[in-house]
Structures are given as structure tokens and as C-alpha cells.
Amino acid sequence: MGGSRDSLRLRRAIGGALGALACAAAKAYAGDAARLVCGEAVQMHGGIGFTWEHDLHFFFKRAKTLELHYGATETQLERVLAAAGY
Numbered sequence: 001m002g003g004s005r006d007s008l009r010l011r012r013a014i015g016g017a018l019g020a021l022a023c024a025a026a027k028a029y030a031g032d033a034a035r036l037v038c039g040e041a042v043q044m045h046g047g048i049g050f051t052w053e054h055d056l057h058f059f060f061k062r063a064k065t066l067e068l069h070y071g072a073t074e075t076q077l078e079r080v081l082a083a084a085g086y
Contacts, residue, residue, distance in 0.1 A: 016064070018083075019084045020079065021080055021084060024076045024077075024080045024083060025076070025080050027070060027071065027076045028073045028076035028077050029042075029061060030081065031063075031066075031067050031072070031076065032073050033069075034050035034063040034067070035063055035064075035067065036065045038056070038059055038064075038081075039060075041056050041060075042060060
């Protein structure tokens with residue numbers, strides 16, 4: 001009976017570590033992608049891309065705010081390394 005509980009605890013611990021690793025990696029990738037896409041879109045649209053007449057400024061500001069709120073790519077990569085045991 002005790003072995004069964006220990007096995008369940010071990011699976012939960014491993015699942016939690018892998019979940020943290022996957023979550024931090026996904027956040028790092030999504031943050032980089034959002035910043036790249038919004039930056040390129042502003043460049044492509046020129047000055048109009050960052051004015052109130054175009055919605056692009058809203059997406060650019062949202063991507064930057066979410067990056068600050070949820071952690072920059074460097075922070076997420078540090079979490080990936082910590083979850084991986086480095």
C-alpha cells in the first residue's frame with residue numbers, strides 16, 4: 001500500500017516539474033513571437049501603425065504589458081533551467 005502512494009507522489013512531482021518546464025518554455029516562445037510580430041507590423045505599416053487610427057498600437061502595447069506582467073523571456077528561460085535542474 002505504501003508503495004502505491006509513493007508512486008503516485010512521484011508521478012505528481014514529475015508531472016508538476018514537467019508542467020512548469022512546459023509552461024515557462026511556452027511563455028518564453030509566445031512572448032518572443034508577440035514582440036517580433038508586433039514590431040514587424042509597426043515597421044511594415046510605418047507611422048500609421050502606432051497611431052490611434054490603427055489598432056496595431058493596441059496590440060503592441062498589450063504584448064509589452066503582458067511581457068512585463070508575466071515575465072520577460074529571460075525570466076521564463078531561467079524558470080526553464082530551474083525546472084530542468086540547472
